[in-house]
Amino acid sequence: MNTFKLFLAGASALALSTSVNATDLEVTHWWTSGGEAAAVAEFAKAFDATGNKWVDGAIAGGGGTARPVMISRITGGDPMAATQFNHGRQAEELVEAGLMLDLTELAEKEGWKDIVNPPSLLDSCTLDGKIYCVPVNIHSPQWLWLSHAAFEKAGVPVPGNWDEYVAAAPKLREAGIQPLALGQQPWQSNLLFGAVQIGVGGLDLWKQINLEKDVAAASGPEMAKVFQAMADARNMADGSNVQDWNQATNMVITGTAGGQIMGDWAQGEFQVANQVAGEDYTCLPGLGVNEYLSTGGDAFYFPKLKDPEKAAAQLELASMMISKEAQVAFNLKKGSLPIRGDINLSAANDCMKKGLEILATGNLLPSGDQVFSADTQTQFNDLMVEFMNDKSITPEDAQERYAAIVEAAD
Template identity: 60%
Template sequence: MKRVLLSAALAAGVAMPFTVANATDLEVTHWWTSGGEAAAVKVLADNYDALGDNHWVDSAIAGSGSTANPIIISRILGGNPMGATQMNTGRDAEELIKAGLMLDLTDLAEEEGWRDVIRPAKLLEACEYEGHIYCVPINIHSWQWMWLNRKVFEDNGMEVPANWDELVADAPKLREAGVVPLATGQPWQVDGIRNVMQSAIGGIDNYLAVNGDKDPEAVMSDENRAIWEAFAEAREMVDDAYSGRDWNVATNMVIQGDAAAQIMGDWAQGEFAMAGQEAGVDYDCLPGLGMNPVLDTGGDAFYFPKTDDPAITEAQLQLASMLISPETQVEFNLVKGSLPVRGDVDLEAANACMKKGLDILENPDNVLPSTEQLLDSDTQGQITDLALEFFSSDMSVDEAMERQKEIIEQAM
């Protein structure tokens, strides 16, 4: 059955001009379900419907990408594809592309000059396979941020921390005041903390040596040891009930003052905005944990499964074009809290945290490829499992490093 489905899919899907007269319902899957995320999705749906030709049919999948990706992939392989789907910018769809199941967007990308406006270039390169483009990067989301409730510190007679070390030093006093020093939750959030520390504490060179070069010696370095030691500090700063908590619930703990800080990607800004919080007044943001202000070039992209229905193919191409348009890029990213992938748009309305991110991106040396772009899904999974075991136990730093070394030695 799978061979029949793959053969049919390989033969389907030819880029067509936008000429279909009747509106087409296009199902779009994604995992944006928090308050801020839902507001951003509405921007996309409204802008697409406003074109007047086709209709966005929303199909949200509760949970994170780790929950949604298997569902998305299973539907496509099972012959029940959606019209379009959000996935992370990286290698998540690599096997589907190799199988010929995703729509080739190269002609549209060349016609609209995507290579001339998308920055950093690695975002579009992550959508390429054998010289063809298979996705539309829609934003730059970076993990390398720490969010702080300013009033928690000010009300308890403390200076607002400027970096990770200062937060660690404040942790005992925060606990005395009944405040959780660090809010976190589900497994991917915990692993995210360690990932952020890879570049923020270990530095760019170590980050690239471990994840890019797959260098075992870099895993055993003093720089990498410092990462695991900081991760050990983090596991002492969370509350006993952290396990399984949704990321936006953890963000709300910071907003409400129940927690002092959260290490989370810049999508957290959408939650602060929904709560009427102002950057630099109610909350602060520290790129690179205030220690090494670099950002990765992760984010979200939309893929389009192949179809033998010309109307759906045209609707897919129209959506792809809209997602990259200057108007949508500005409106969507201001609501989402992410940065636009276009370097030619006006973001005067950006808040203080977004402007920090934009300033960082001005220097290419500050831009890192995400772990999704550097490591295959199997290696990512093994590292995540190790991080979770370490965080929920008294595993030593030495043992964690040895086990990470074994994983990296086998990485593709």
């Protein structure tokens, strides 16, 4: 800890001078697509500039594949130095077991409560008044990404909202274009559902179910409209035979698919492909209907290590991740919004600017990871992927099963 205090006294949050005791830190995460790799490289470059060494521990396959590996290593006595989780309750049991480093002293010294916006992000890192993670971005899943080339080929205008998109689907099919690109990982189907729920169902319904756990609302007529919209999405996604989300994004980039419902991290893929927002593709937050964004995203936790030099370097890494310089460099590449509002984002593209405007208006919601346990989220995932892949399941049947999950949710 003395080493770390010396560091704080003599360096900025993004220290460019060599650390007193430089050390290697293994950092695990699931950022492996082109845009994600470009973003995480910014963190690695900034940490290496402190004199320490970022040892990359990327795990392919997304969070659903990576998290069990991460958790197994931590609980099995082979912890990494830092690991990605989403904001919310994914690491709750690890914290309760005393396996994660307490960052409260650092957070108080650097005034994290004054700079993290919205405050719910830091709240998600807090348990029993102590802070255990550093938020690094705001990711929202309620975005519809549309290919200009695909709609031009189909001879129809680029849609401005969900209803126009559904209406254009037959023309896309006639032109040999996949209407909706959707990967086969369960979380992608559940993400699509969450976006349709807020886009079609609206804010009040979302709050009733996700915050109040209102089973009557989950079983009611407004929610029935959401499941009918999911049936439309199922028909539009029929024939999308890719696995990973970025493969689906590439279908939009190449014009072989009309659109994709995916989080704002898709922006990183468009940037790597040198596509321009507003010219090559359109982004519609809230499906162009209800412009609310969930304020989930990514945070890093730091498993407790016995080596005091590594423990000091862990704090340097946390400090770097929340610094102004790193927040700008990382989020411009990632396509996500920064967790602090006191930085210069003049280089933001049109889609990021839309997100920043929504953030400024306060039209924000917590993410599913912040309101439901990991077990409940898994049940939603399983239901949605089953529904999207089995047309014998009616919207009414799916809604009944959904309401039962909400009733039993913890």
